[in-house]
Amino acid sequence: MESIRNMKQPRILTDIPGPNAKKLIKLKEDNVANTLSSVVPTFIKRGEGSMVEDVDGNIFIDFASGISVLNIGYSVPEVVEAVKKQAEKYFHSSINVLLNEPYVLLAKKMNEITPGNFGKKTMFFNSGAEANENAIKIAKYFTKKNHIISFYGGFHGRTYLTMSLNGTTKAHSLVPGPHASDIHKIPFGDCYRCSYGLKKESCNIRCAEKLNEIFSAEVPAENVAAVILEPIQGNGCFITPPEKFINRLIDICKKNKILLIADEVQCGFCRSGKMFASHYWKEAPDILTTAKSLAGGLPLSAVTVKKEIIDSLPSGVLGGTFAGNPLACVAGLEVLNIMERDKFTEKAQKIGTIMRNRFEIMKEKFPIIGEIKGGKGALVGLEFVKNRSSKEPAKEEVKIILEDCYKNGLILLNGGMYSNGIRPLMPLTITEDQLKCGLDILEKAIMKVSKQ
């Protein structure tokens, strides 16, 4: 079988979906809940690096990485080998029954690479949502307080608690209640769509000040256990708040003995140009949640916590049958070694620069581009509007762009509060040819929709 890893461009042979995919889609429709939707209507056959082949022999460039999971790319030989070796020894023991070494080694590594020059401990779980559930549990247990603050536009998962934390009313956050109580939401530092209609230069970080307002109007600060936020909002197309916003939050939390939880499920593991986006902060968060790229595609999440906080919990409060599966932990160890060895933070910076330069040129040409989002490392996205003054979201146009992209061999995700943005999440190992080719396909799609 020919290797597709270093192909310079996609190869589309059929309509998407092609005949083999159509048969499987019928099987899916007959057997899987309709609520399960996918961006590209086809089935994967194999993936290598940043390239994916489907069941009809179509080959795509992947700018989605399975939603930011494959920062190292598909099928990295060292990771495959490590998992095979572990699979021959044992798949599972459950950490609550019999201890396993990969779990402990990976915890040590996470404690070393996460922000904060203080003692830390790490526990593993299966998904980003589960990590956030446990982070809240830890914060409440330690502080003996009930209330939590989260942010407009934030996304923390699909479980009941995390739905309650989400700052959006999209389908994944909107199921009949009761929802978790004692959660208060405030505006994020989104300067393009400022909740107060202010200008960044003169706003005095009004949005972060809302936290102090809440302490007077809704809940006293002494009843608040934690503030949880994504340092850079992923599903929001990489909304990156001003440094002053984060600084103000850190100060307010410190003054009021409120824990700060950074959800780096999406923005972590080098994509921001640093190992973690909270490495840019003036002080490290008390609790850091991670998942997605940690184990290069095997399900694994982590909660890394200041020692004195996590050690305040009595035995048996946290755990789970599959939590910290040894196959996933050996993959995680390999992934982190590769990220450090191959300087993934530099790769992210380089990708980000190429994307930003291209997006600047596109913005000059296409008024439909309202804003170039983000900017740290490879976290660079686009927001589309019908009109630059009114900023009316161009959601339908984004749908057309994404469809045009996959039909021409580029897999891409939408994002944004109004689903009117795109958020490129390519593997950080993408070749320059593949990156440029993907951006060409995207530009053509934007050009077509701009002419309509």
Ligand code: PLP
């Ligand atoms: N937190 C953030 C920032 C995310 O982007 C996601 C998923 O997209 C989650 C949490 C939930 O992770 P999972 O889907 O693994 O539960």
